[in-house]
Amino acid sequence: MLKTRIIPTLLWKNFGLVKGEGFDSWRRVGTVLPAIKVYNTREVDELILVDICATQEGREPDYESVAEFSCECFVPLTVGGGIQILDHITRLLHAGADKIAINTAAYAHPYLIQEAANRFGSQCVVVSIDVRHSPAGGYECYSRSGTSATGLDPTSWARQVESLGAGEILLTSAERDGTMRGYDLEMIAAVSSAVRIPVIASGGAGNYAHMSDAITNGASAIAAASIFHFTEQTPLAAKNFLRTRGIRVRPEYRPGSGSSPVPFPSPNLQPA
Amino acid sequence: MTVLVINYGMGNLASVGRAFEECGATVSISDDPRDLDTADRIVLPGVGAFPDGMRNLLIAGWSDKLREVLRNPEVKLLGICLGMQLLAEVGHEGAVTPGLGFIPGKVKRFIPLNGERVPHVGWNEINASHSHRLLHAIPDGTDFYFVHSYHFEASRETDVLATTQYCGNFNAIVASGNIFGMQFHPEKSSKQGFQLIRNFLAL
Secondary structure (H helix, E strand, C coil), X not given: CCCCEEEEEEEEECXXXXXXXXXXEEEEEECHHHHHHHHHHCCCCCEEEEECCCCCCCCCCCHHHHHHXXXXXXXXXXXXXXXXXXXXXXXXXXXXXXXXXXXXXXHHCCHHXXXXXXXXXXXXXXXXXXXXXXXCCCEEEEECCCCEECCCCHHHHHHHHHHHCCCEEEEEECCCCCCXXXXXXXXXXXXXXXXXXXXXXXXXXXXXXXXXXXXXXXCCEEEECHHHHHCCCCHHXXXXXXXXCCCCCXXXXXXXXXXXXXXXXXXXXXCC | CEEEEECCCCCCHHHHHHHHHHCCCEEXXXXXXXHHHHCCEEEECCCCCHHHHHHXXXXXXXXXXXXXXXXXXXXXXXXXXXXXXXXXXXXXXXXXEECCCCCCEXXXXXXXXXXXXXXXXXXXXXXXXXCCHHHECCCCCEEEEEEECEEEEECCHHHEEEEEECCCEEEEEEEECCEEEECCCHHHCHHHHHHHHHHHHHC
């Protein structure tokens, strides 16, 4: 059975890892490479790495650094930040990203999603959607690290990116981000039920029960940062908790003996 | 043990190379089919669409050269994800496209049975259909990382080494003689992935 994924998010700014609140008030929380190494030994299910300055500074992704990070990453790595054109995606995948996350560029050039999906397959195209409550009521998507209102409703935008070929949606509540007050469950339920691709809940996890709530409301996976940076809570303990709630998570690998070395019955070629 | 990773312009090669190095192999990433002559193990990785992958393999001359070197049973080929799918006779992703035809079968899109989301993304269990040295120290139920919308339907049951439950049962590992395919990513499957890679090197 497919497992619910627990995904630490690493926000990367000027050579360091940071974590803020409401997409602001950034605090340094270490450096990228050691964090990736530690998370690998702890058998996290995936990692998301976002360069939060690239778009703001109008520059491309930092391929050299991504190559350096991906060398130490033996779980799937999604890389976002600064992607504007197909060539940026090509270069990130060559640098070792397994999936790429598009946010701001998707609003300006929705066909970028389609191009990327056609070229590399939907499975490596994550569309990242940052959401705030709209003054007019309901929700609204924001681009440029949560600073620029797009006028789009997350549910209809999610449907649109799905139809363009997005493979997953990383759905972040900009208001809940870093607050550790819990995910925006209403938003998660609305978007998850609107699309047939996996939705990764992000923004607001403060304890394991919050994660469980997001999953019951339709999320396929859980992204979290502050809870792992600023508390004693860990991805492994999160999994143990979720298991008690009847949610299927990946157990630690136990080698055991496996299948015995019996020659493989192949009709016309030598046994391996 | 020298491992050649085929660079045919389809996706993330560095991770595959790094994982094999971590498992003790000497790795080269090559875009020249002539390099196949000196490889003990060949890896066909790949992220992307079936027609693009196949076209790139044909244009660069990989297809014929692979056929030639794989006549030697000591040389083993591992296709990963799209690389596994390209081993099939035909792909149904976009235009119907002939594959390498190394293992009889076709590649089809998942059809949700119980509201499953497609792509199939994440960690899922594999269960052995046959005993094989490739599965040494991989008990049934071990999780591997999958990310795909299409799957390999093998024509012969004997070519199926392990299956996974999603939209029904699909083939997670196929094998025929010295040719192997894994739908999941061993290079991104943490310790159990390394175990499988070491098993492949030791075959």
